[in-house]
Amino acid sequence: MSIQVDHISYTYMTHTSLEKKALDDVAFTLEKGEFVALIGHTGSGKSTLAEHLNGLLHPMAGKVLVDGVDLAAKTPEAKAARNRVGMVFQYPEHQLFAETIYEDIAFGPRNQGKTEPEVEEAVRSAMEFVDLEFDNFAQRSPFQLSGGQMRRVAIAGVVAMEPDYLIMDEPSAGLDPISRDSIFGQLRKIFEKRKMGVLLITHSMEEAAQYASRLLVMSDSRLQLDGPARELFTHEREKLEALSVDVPESVKLAEELRQQGLPIEGTPITKAELIRAIDKAKGWKAC
Amino acid sequence: MLTDITLGQYYPGNSCIHRLDPRTKILAVLFYMVMVFLANSPLSYGILIGFIVVGAALAKLPAGLLLRSIKPLWIIILLTMVIHFVTDPGKVLWQWKFLTITKEGIVLGVKMSLRLVLLLLVSSLMTFTTSPIVLTDGIESLLRPFKKIGVPAHELAMMMTIALRFIPTLLEETDRIMKAQMSRGADFSSGNIMKRAKNMLPILIPLFISSFRRADELALAMEARCYRGGEGRTRMHELVYGKGDALTGLVMLGLFALLAFLRWGLPA
Amino acid sequence: MEPIIETKNLTHTYVDGQNQEMTALQGIDLSIAPGEFVAIIGTNGSGKSTLARHFNGLLTPTSGHCLVGGLDTAIEENLWTVRQTVGMVFQNPDNQIVAAIVEEDVAFGLENIGVPGPEIRPRVEKALAAVDMLDYAKRAPHRLSGGQKQRVAIAGVLALEPRCIVFDEPTAMLDPRGRKEIVSTVLKLNKEKHITIVYITHKMEEAILADRIIAMEKGRIVLEGTPKEVFTQVDRIRGLGLECPLAAEVANALDKQGHQLPPIITHKELCEALCPSK
Numbered sequence: 001m002s003i004q005v006d007h008i009s010y011t012y013m014t015h016t017s018l019e020k021k022a023l024d025d026v027a028f029t030l031e032k033g034e035f036v037a038l039i040g041h042t043g044s045g046k047s048t049l050a051e052h053l054n055g056l057l058h059p060m061a062g063k064v065l066v067d068g069v070d071l072a073a074k075t076p077e078a079k080a081a082r083n084r085v086g087m088v089f090q091y092p093e094h095q096l097f098a099e100t101i102y103e104d105i106a107f108g109p110r111n112q113g114k115t116e117p118e119v120e121e122a123v124r125s126a127m128e129f130v131d132l133e134f135d136n137f138a139q140r141s142p143f144q145l146s147g148g149q150m151r152r153v154a155i156a157g158v159v160a161m162e163p164d165y166l167i168m169d170e171p172s173a174g175l176d177p178i179s180r181d182s183i184f185g186q187l188r189k190i191f192e193k194r195k196m197g198v199l200l201i202t203h204s205m206e207e208a209a210q211y212a213s214r215l216l217v218m219s220d221s222r223l224q225l226d227g228p229a230r231e232l233f234t235h236e237r238e239k240l241e242a243l244s245v246d247v248p249e250s251v252k253l254a255e256e257l258r259q260q261g262l263p264i265e266g267t268p269i270t271k272a273e274l275i276r277a278i279d280k281a282k283g284w285k286a287c
Numbered sequence: 288m289l290t291d292i293t294l295g296q297y298y299p300g301n302s303c304i305h306r307l308d309p310r311t312k313i314l315a316v317l318f319y320m321v322m323v324f325l326a327n328s329p330l331s332y333g334i335l336i337g338f339i340v341v342g343a344a345l346a347k348l349p350a351g352l353l354l355r356s357i358k359p360l361w362i363i364i365l366l367t368m369v370i371h372f373v374t375d376p377g378k379v380l381w382q383w384k385f386l387t388i389t390k391e392g393i394v395l396g397v398k399m400s401l402r403l404v405l406l407l408l409v410s411s412l413m414t415f416t417t418s419p420i421v422l423t424d425g426i427e428s429l430l431r432p433f434k435k436i437g438v439p440a441h442e443l444a445m446m447m448t449i450a451l452r453f454i455p456t457l458l459e460e461t462d463r464i465m466k467a468q469m470s471r472g473a474d475f476s477s478g479n480i481m482k483r484a485k486n487m488l489p490i491l492i493p494l495f496i497s498s499f500r501r502a503d504e505l506a507l508a509m510e511a512r513c514y515r516g517g518e519g520r521t522r523m524h525e526l527v528y529g530k531g532d533a534l535t536g537l538v539m540l541g542l543f544a545l546l547a548f549l550r551w552g553l554p555a
Numbered sequence: 556m557e558p559i560i561e562t563k564n565l566t567h568t569y570v571d572g573q574n575q576e577m578t579a580l581q582g583i584d585l586s587i588a589p590g591e592f593v594a595i596i597g598t599n600g601s602g603k604s605t606l607a608r609h610f611n612g613l614l615t616p617t618s619g620h621c622l623v624g625g626l627d628t629a630i631e632e633n634l635w636t637v638r639q640t641v642g643m644v645f646q647n648p649d650n651q652i653v654a655a656i657v658e659e660d661v662a663f664g665l666e667n668i669g670v671p672g673p674e675i676r677p678r679v680e681k682a683l684a685a686v687d688m689l690d691y692a693k694r695a696p697h698r699l700s701g702g703q704k705q706r707v708a709i710a711g712v713l714a715l716e717p718r719c720i721v722f723d724e725p726t727a728m729l730d731p732r733g734r735k736e737i738v739s740t741v742l743k744l745n746k747e748k749h750i751t752i753v754y755i756t757h758k759m760e761e762a763i764l765a766d767r768i769i770a771m772e773k774g775r776i777v778l779e780g781t782p783k784e785v786f787t788q789v790d791r792i793r794g795l796g797l798e799c800p801l802a803a804e805v806a807n808a809l810d811k812q813g814h815q816l817p818p819i820i821t822h823k824e825l826c827e828a829l830c831p832s833k
Contacts, residue, residue, distance in 0.1 A: 042700065042730045056466050087470040094460075095467040097492035107489065111472030143496070144572060147599055157471060174646075174727045176598040176757040178796030203731050246731065249801045256822050260830035271801060275808045278829065284814060420655055451655040455697040501650045508651035511611055511643040512664035512711060513635055523662040523675040 001032040001067055003053055003085065003165055003197060008062035010048055022048040023059070024221040032164055033195045037208035037229070039245060040218035046201055049218065050167050053199070054085035066165070083112060086163030090170050092154030093147065101127075101145075101153050102138040108161040126160035129190045131182070148179030152186070159190060165197040166190075172207065184211060209233070209248040209269040219243045234267040250274040257281075296356070298415040303531055304346035305416045309425025311532040312413045318539045319409045323402050325546045332401060334545065339408045346416045356411035357404060364400045371396030421524075423447045428526050441517025449505070457498065464493050557625060558586040559719050559751050560610050560641065564619035567605055567774075579605040581774045582619070589718065592745045592752040594765035598796040602774040603755045607721045610753060611641040624718070639668065642712035646724045648704035649697075657699075657707050658683070658692040664715045682714035683707075685748070686740050702733025706740060713744070719751035720744065726761065738764065759786065759798045763820065770795055787818040 010023040022045045030036055030053075040046040051057040052064050055071040055078070064071045069081040089095070098104035102123055109122040127134050130152035142153050155171065171187070172180040188211065191198050202208055208215055209229050217225035217232070217240070224243055225232055232240065233251050240247060250271055254264045263281050268274040278284075304312075319338070326332050343353050357364070377391030414422070427444035434440050465475070468489045475486055567580040580602050587593050597603040608614040609621045612628040624640045626633040645651045654660040661679045670678070683689045686706040696704055705725055712720055722741060726734040738761060744750045754765060762768050768785040770778035772795050778785055786792065786799045789807035793799070799807070799820070806819040806828070816828050 041732060054470055056469060083472060089463065089467045094497055095464055095493050097489045108471035176796060177798045178598055253801055253822050256826050257829060260826040262830050271804060275805055278809065284812065448654055452653060456649055504645060504647060504650035507613060508645055509653060511613055511638060513638050513667040519669045520666050521669050521672050522666055523672060525672040
């Protein structure tokens with residue numbers, strides 16, 4: 001069970017003066033049950049790539065296979081396969097439209113042809129994941145909520161479709177630290193319970209290092225790096241720098257400490273790891 | 288992909304036609320339109336066609352570009368011609384069942400469609416050589432004297448300016464919302480008209496809400512930058528008539544006199 | 556020196572959608588000196604944007620006072636002077652650019668205050684140069700990157716030659732590159748042009764650049780001081796739903812383990828504290 005991106009290329013506005021290559025021979029596999037972060041600057045092609053993963057765009061060369069089904073095919077199987085890939089766009093709260101939170105979240109499941117009892121079950125479960133109490137929120141208007149809550153409704157609208165794969169484009173953009181942490185906590189919970197394949201598009205190395213087991217780095221329409229986060233931050237520092245991709249703050253701090261003579265071991269990619277590494281280097285016992 | 292709407296069909300350049308004051312161009316176009324209806328002989332039409340040819344040459348517009356501006360309306364032009372061919376009474380040239388084609392019909396048909404073509408060409412000549420922004424300035428300036436009788440010249444111009452600024456932004460937004468709803472299984476292409484209209488709601492409602500939000504924020508930002516309506520406002524580009532504008536005015540008057548002479552002869 | 560912005564027991568209430576009276580700001584007393592760089596931090600809904608909107612008269616206090624350059628913002632006649640003294644840059648760069656050509660947009664404010672036509676262009680060019688956007692004067696704003704659009708918005712404010720600029724989460728919608736562009740522009744305006752900066756944000760990496768930080772919660776000022784004074788109170792800041800710099804958080808965790816450390820907020824300070832031999 002996986003999304004296979006098989007050497008795809010895509011060019012915008014072909015045969016015009018504005019022709020722009022967005023994807024150039026990109027290949028990787030996203031397994032179900034895997035949490036991957038996709039990193040790259042604006043214009044690197046990462047959003048175009050995301051739109052290929054649920055068939056909004058079809059590659060000009062190569063194929064995207066979801067559980068072995070080519071998304072570009074005009075068959076019912078291809079449609080079903082597209083439906084298994086959920087997509088949360090940037091600022092998803094800007095797509096809310098229904099009068100009640102229930103109706104908005106139910107939009108996707110209804111389009112999938114679920115029966116009303118199934119729809120309600122899906123909505124309840126999705127709302128639970130994003131910590132919106134059903135009895136309290138279901139009948140309220142989504143437009144009276146705070147920004148963070150509106151975003152959670154929008155995410156629930158995708159989660160309710162019970163996708164096997166979830167693509168998220170900067171789900172924390174514009175949120176304050178506390179809303180960001182709560183959204184990532186909820187995401188983690190959904191991921192662990194449903195064992196989906198998650199592709200997180202982000203600019204934040206801290207988010208990538210903390211949540212993803214594997215990183216994809218895009219630049220100039222190409223996939224430049226693909227590997228476990230720690231490995232890239234340890235062995236590919238030069239290449240990351242050349243692509244002007246940052247590394248987590250804790251990696252930088254660990255390096256500075258090491259330069260000052262504190263023997264920090266390994267590459268601590270999160271704050272917790274860094275604290276442990278400092279304790280170890282200092283011979284302190286963490287309590 | 289949509290062409291850049293802020294440019295409209297503006298064909299950037301720096302010819303003497305491009306440099307003319309927008310007010311001159313607007314007035315000249317209006318004047319030309321009157322002359323089109325004054326023309327009644329092949330010679331007068333020839334003069335009007337000549338005017339366009341000379342104008343396009345001075346503006347250094349590719350001929351194909353100008354002719355392409357007829358394309359969106361060619362069906363109407365053709366229809367005008369055909370209807371006149373078959374409906375006008377007169378000397379019958381050809382008859383088949385209830386269809387009769389008359390000499391007068393042909394003459395009138397050609398004349399009418401030629402008029403339409405000329406009107407289209409002359410307005411395109413203006414829009415090709417004037418950016419919508421400059422055109423807005425021209426319209427505002429020309430309408431200003433009518434403010435006393437309640438024409439909101441400044442407000443109209445400000446609305447046009449903001450529309451030009453926000454149309455691309457809203458188009459992008461529409462595209463984004465559409466993709467997002469398609470990802471949630473929305474279907475915009477099947478069902479009857481009622482169903483399709485209903486299917487558009489998940490796009491239209493977010494678009495409306497976002498437009499209101501933008502309008503709200505824009506109003507705040509404008510106020511923060513000391514906007515308080517058209518009263519006491521100055522402009523960076525103040526429109527000034529130059530020699531070219533005077534010359535254009537003279538040419539237009541000359542042409543008008545010529546066409547009036549061709550139609551009515553010398554006043555007794 | 557007379558403060559450029561001063562609030563005295565400023566309170567702002569409004570009536571919400573359900574007809575309930577809500578208090579957005581409660582008894583705010585603060586004073587901002589000319590040339591200062593002040594960051595106001597807080598989560599969404601803490602009242603920081605509402606406060607910022609009082610600084611150039613977009614909102615007026617329900618009770619108490621807000622003075623800009625000594626002028627009360629609640630008095631109608633002062634409004635235009637107030638808005639020329641304090642400019643404002645908003646979060647969404649798209650929604651504050653009025654015209655479809657960059658230079659026309661920068662000229663907008665100057666046209667509003669009736670600057671004679673021939674004087675406008677030099678001021679527009681100066682403002683665009685200050686934000687490094689002179690090469691883009693004839694471009695259409697929607698073709699620019701987020702950071703570039705935001706710099707155009709800054710130029711539009713700068714052209715009015717304000718003594719103070721309020722930035723309301725100017726980087727919230729930008730990518731890292733755009734964020735850097737804006738942060739360095741803001742610093743340049745403060746250090747080189749000596750423009751007073753009030754910077755609203757919830758990002759600690761941006762707040763730390765300020766001379767003084769004011770933290771808000773539920774419409775009140777709850778913490779105030781230099782970055783070091785504020786960010787060494789790690790638990791307090793966390794309790795407000797915000798973050799501290801990594802070095803401060805690490806030091807705080809080590810401190811809790813019983814290892815005494817001096818106040819720390821930067822990498823350098825942590826290195827010095829942990830590697831005293833060097």
